Structures are given as structure tokens and as C-alpha cells.
Amino acid sequence: MVQWISGKVVENYRWSESVFSLRVIAEPFHFKAGQFVRLGLTDGTEQLLRAYSLASAPGDTVLDFIIAKVNAGELSPRLAKLQPGDAVNITQPASGFFTLDEVPDGDNLWMLATGTGIGPFISMLRTDKPWQRFQRINLVHGVRHAADLVYQQQIQQWQQQHPGQLGYQPVITRETIPGSLQRRIPQLIADGQLETALDCHLSDCSQVMLCGNPDMIAESRTVLASRGLAKNTRRKPGNVTAENYW
């Protein structure tokens, strides 16, 4: 039996046609940055539940979820229609091991996301942990269209607050926008463009976190392994920690 608490939508902020931030208040609960809960809506007598990463930081009064509307999907189009005051169920407890506690120390931390896979990284960057643990953090966000580049102002603020510590590289595959790269993330790792753009070297002193599209994750893992960066597990600490969204 799933345990859940009731949440109330306070804002449904639309970043683009297909990406929105659902902001929800609920009784406070414990989670670590990078973890996820399941959001649910009642469909007749059944709950329709899907996993969503928390993009807010632990302790924030409003829970923040960055969600892609999958047009043929069952739940996300319904979440996209929610308005302030609407109810949404939240499963308990928060789960997942895609947290900085699972990541060994290193010189630099690479946060590589596609689409709404940036959510857990936004949550982590909202805490002190990555800033205290890593001299350099590189946030890479791959999207199809520039409109899907969420939280750019917040990212710029972090860059000003932590001079030289945060590199940010947008990757836009279907538009040519100055300052962004255009190829897929695994190709950009393979040909060295990502390291050049961010002026930071990927080495066995790097920690890499990957989140989002499973193809990006699988292909990036292969390229990183060829560079000597191994999968990180609890049993065998390595350099690459990942979370697939489907």
C-alpha cells in the first residue's frame, strides 16, 4: 500500500509549450537533494502515479517539480493542466540514490542533464553541499529548443555568487543559438568540445552525474568508460553516477 500525503498546487509555471514547473505545498517531509517522490492524481478509483525528482531544496516551503508534458503520456498532460488550489498526491517517503552522498570526492563535478533531468541538479545546487565539496562544478543542459532551458537566471545568479566555481553549458540540438553547443552530449564528450567550452578537463579526478534520457546516459557511459571513468556503485566507487527517467 502506497503511503501518500496531500499537496496543494500553488503555481504551475510554464517555461515552454512542453515544460512546466509544478509548485506544491504539503506538510514538510524529509528528503535529500536528488531524490524523487511519486506524484499522483485519482482516476476514478485508481491512483495514476509517476516518479518526479524534487527540484526544490530540502527544507524549502514550496516543493518544486520540473516536468515535461509527454503528449501521448497518461499523467504528465494532466499535471500540466493543474491550477493553483488543485490537489495532487505525493508518495512517501522520498526515494532514490541519485544524491551527492553517493558520489565520491573529486576535483570537479560534472552535472550532465537532458530535458527535465536538470531537476535533481537544481535541487543539489540549492544546497551548500556541491559548493563545499567541489572546486569546480560544470552544469550541462541538453534540450531540443532554447525555450526549454529552465532556471537560466538562477544559474547566472549562482555564477555571480560563486565566481569561477560554476560552469554552465547549454546544448540545443534543434536551434542554433550563440553560446550553445549543438551536437548530442555523448558526441560532445567524445570530441572534446564540452571540455573546451567549459575550460575544464575530464579526468579520473572528475565525478560525473548523468540524468534524463536513457540513450544519452548509456552513450555517455560508453564514452566516459573509454576515457577511464568507471561506473560508481556503493560496492565499487567510481566516477559515473546516473539516473534514467525512463
Ligand SMILES: Cc1cc2nc3c(=O)[nH]c(=O)nc-3n(C[C@H](O)[C@H](O)[C@H](O)COP(=O)(O)OP(=O)(O)OC[C@H]3O[C@@H](n4cnc5c(N)ncnc54)[C@H](O)[C@@H]3O)c2cc1C
Ligand atoms: C526516478 C525518476 C525520476 C523522474 N523525474 C522526472 C522529473 O523530475 N520530471 C519529468 O518530467 N519526468 C520525470 N520522470 C519521468 C516520469 O516519471 C514519467 O515517466 C513522465 O512524466 C511520463 O509520464 P506519463 O504518464 O505522462 O507518460 P507515460 O504514459 O508513462 O509514457 C512514458 C513515456 O514518456 C516518455 N518520457 C518519460 N519521461 C520523459 C521526460 N521527462 N521527457 C520526455 N519524455 C519522457 C518516455 O518515452 C516514456 O516511455 C522521472 C522518472 C524516474 C524513473
